[in-house]
Amino acid sequence: MTPLRTAVIGAGHLGRIHARLAAETPHIDLVAIVDVSDEARQQVATETGARPVADYREINGQIEAAIVATPTVYHHQVVKALLESGVHVLVEKPITSTVAEADELVDLADAQNLKLQVGHVERFNPGLECVADGLTDIRYIQATRASGFTFRSTDIGVVMDLMIHDIDVVLSLVGSPLVEVSAIGAAVMGNHEDIAQAQLRFANGCMAQLTASRVNYEPARSMQVFTSAGFANIDFARRTATTVRPNDDLLARQFDLADLSQDEIGHYRDHVFDELLVKQPHEPPQTNAIAEEHRDFAEAVRTGRDVRVTGAAGRDALVVAEQVLNAIDQHQWDGSPMGRRGPLLTPAVPLRKAG
Numbered sequence: 529m530t531p532l533r534t535a536v537i538g539a540g541h542l543g544r545i546h547a548r549l550a551a552e553t554p555h556i557d558l559v560a561i562v563d564v565s566d567e568a569r570q571q572v573a574t575e576t577g578a579r580p581v582a583d584y585r586e587i588n589g590q591i592e593a594a595i596v597a598t599p600t601v602y603h604h605q606v607v608k609a610l611l612e613s614g615v616h617v618l619v620e621k622p623i624t625s626t627v628a629e630a631d632e633l634v635d636l637a638d639a640q641n642l643k644l645q646v647g648h649v650e651r652f653n654p655g656l657e658c659v660a661d662g663l664t665d666i667r668y669i670q671a672t673r674a675s676g677f678t679f680r681s682t683d684i685g686v687v688m689d690l691m692i693h694d695i696d697v698v699l700s701l702v703g704s705p706l707v708e709v710s711a712i713g714a715a716v717m718g719n720h721e722d723i724a725q726a727q728l729r730f731a732n733g734c735m736a737q738l739t740a741s742r743v744n745y746e747p748a749r750s751m752q753v754f755t756s757a758g759f760a761n762i763d764f765a766r767r768t769a770t771t772v773r774p775n776d777d778l779l780a781r782q783f784d785l786a787d788l789s790q791d792e793i794g795h796y797r798d799h800v801f802d803e804l805l806v807k808q809p810h811e812p813p814q815t816n817a818i819a820e821e822h823r824d825f826a827e828a829v830r831t832g833r834d835v836r837v838t839g840a841a842g843r844d845a846l847v848v849a850e851q852v853l854n855a856i857d858q859h860q861w862d863g864s865p866m867g868r869r870g871p872l873l874t875p876a877v878p879l880r881k882a883g
Contacts, residue, residue, distance in 0.1 A: 531557035532616075532826045537584050537606060538597035539563035539572045541680055542620055546595045549819045551576040555826035560587050588613050593643075593829060595822075596620060599683055604629035611636045611644070618825045618835075620647040621696070622688050623842035627850060630843035637839055645825050645835035646842025648696040652820040654812040655767045656697065656751075659760045662771070663753050669698055669736040671751040673764075674744035677717055685720030685871070687713070687852050691740035694751065695728075695852075696837070696845040701753065704732040706848060711855035713871045716743045721871035726852045767817075769810040778804060 534556045536547040543563070550556045560579045563569040573580035581587055584594070584606065593616040596606050604624045607617050611633065623646045624630045637644035650656060671694040681689045699706075708729040713721035722743045728736040749764035758773040777783040783804070788796070801807040821836075828835040861868040868875055 529555060529827065529830050531555060532593050532829055533557050533559050533591050534593045534595060535560040535562055535581070535584065535587055535591045536572075536578070536595045536597065537562040538599075538620075539565065539568035540597065540599075543595075543597035544572050544575075545818060546597055546822075547572050547576050547578065549816065550595065550822055551578065553819055553822050553826075555823050556593075559591050562587070584610070591615060593617070593825070597647075600625055600681075600688065601683060604633065607633050607644070608636065611640055611642055614640065614642070616643040616825075616829045618645040618647060618821070619842075621649075621842060622646075622684075622692055622846050622849065623839060624846065627843065627847050630839070630846050634839040634843055643825065643828050643835055644839035645821075645828070646837050646839060646845075647821065648693060648837045648842065648845065649817045649821055650693045650697055650764055651700065651837050652815075652817040652824070653762075653764050653767055654815055654817075655762045655764055655769045655810075658810045658812040659762065659769045659771060660701065663701055663755055663760060665756040666702055666734050666753055667756060668734065668754040669701070669751065671698070671736070672739045672748045674739075674741040674746065674748040676745065676747070677722070677743050682718060682720070685713070685715075685724070685853070686722050686740045686742045687724050687726075687849050687856070690742060691724055691726065691738055691852065692845050692849045694738050694740070695848045696841065697751065698728065698736045698738070699844055699848065700841070702730050702732070702734050702736070704730040704734060706851075707731050709848065709851040709855050711852045712859045713853075713856035714873065715871045719872065721853075721856055724852065724856060726855070728848070767812070767814055769812075771808050771810065772801070772805050773808070774805055775803065 536543055539561055547561050551558045558576055558578045560581045561569050561572045562581045562584045569580040594610050596619040598606055603619055607619050610617050673690045673694055711726035713724035716722040723741045726738045751762045753760045761770045824836050857870045861873055
């Protein structure tokens with residue numbers, strides 16, 4: 529496959545990672561690194577051998593594809609210009625700042641017959657990939673995603689920064705319309721929520737409970753999925769998974785605890801996860817999820833197939849994230865319309881100043 533002539537736009541933390549991996553992959557020919565900061569673009573250009581460019585419009589006509597890793601507020605402007613010039617785009621999550629902007633980009637990519645992929649990189653995590661096909665008739669999902677405060681992505685809160693990864697994964701697994709969202713959140717370091725919890729209810733009866741924090745002293749990236757036929761624990765950080773499947777007697781409701789002898793109780797106590805709830809660890813090949821994302825993008829451009837995480841999927845994750853943020857804004861902390869509301873715990877009626 530001919531390497532895809534590509535530029536990375538944005539030389540911040542994520543842009544630098546994208547550029548380094550793109551320079552190493554045979555699927556991509558890294559043509560340029562673009563950033564308004566001379567120091568940032570020169571540094572990444574030196575590391576990768578790509579040409580440093582101050583403005584992405586300078587390379588119009590010289591690239592087939594672009595990886596956009598600018599701050600979210602610039603996604604719409606940059607991606608729109610690239611699509612209008614005939615360039616395929618992989619844009620970091622969230623796809624845009626608003627759903628209206630996302631709709632415009634999805635429609636434009638379709639009209640131009642171009643690939644628009646969104647960087648929900650957990651879809652390429654080996655821990656998820658090794659069990660996803662077996663997760664059917666999902667009844668309940670619980671996810672936890674936590675990190676320390678990185679002082680990056682301070683233009684958005686934890687919902688758009690971290691929780692949106694789990695929102696995208698949940699939507700891809702459940703495959704049913706969302707009917708209800710409730711959420712709470714609190715700001716700690718600034719004006720955006722740093723801690724959030726959301727509950728999603730789907731038309732098929734499935735429930736998802738999502739917790740995200742970017743002020744946690746211990747990192748965590750895991751998801752537990754309960755189906756009608758078993759359970760899966762996905763460890764996104766270790767890129768592994770564990771599944772548990774009830775044996776046939778349990779699934780058929782033919783295992784009667786009341787009929788067990790004391791010897792049988794003793795035996796099963798020691799062999800619950802060998803014979804009754806059969807536990808199986810999964811340790812898939814440890815691929816790099818961002819590199820696999822690049823490969824998927826390049827192959828989709830060359831073959832014409834869909835990318836794994838389409839612009840429409842990124843748009844849908846943004847829709848749900850906005851509903852979560854709206855629920856956080858509306859949450860009443862004191863159980864009263866006149867009490868504190870939203871992530872800043874702001875009083876509904878401003879307090880009078882003393883004196």
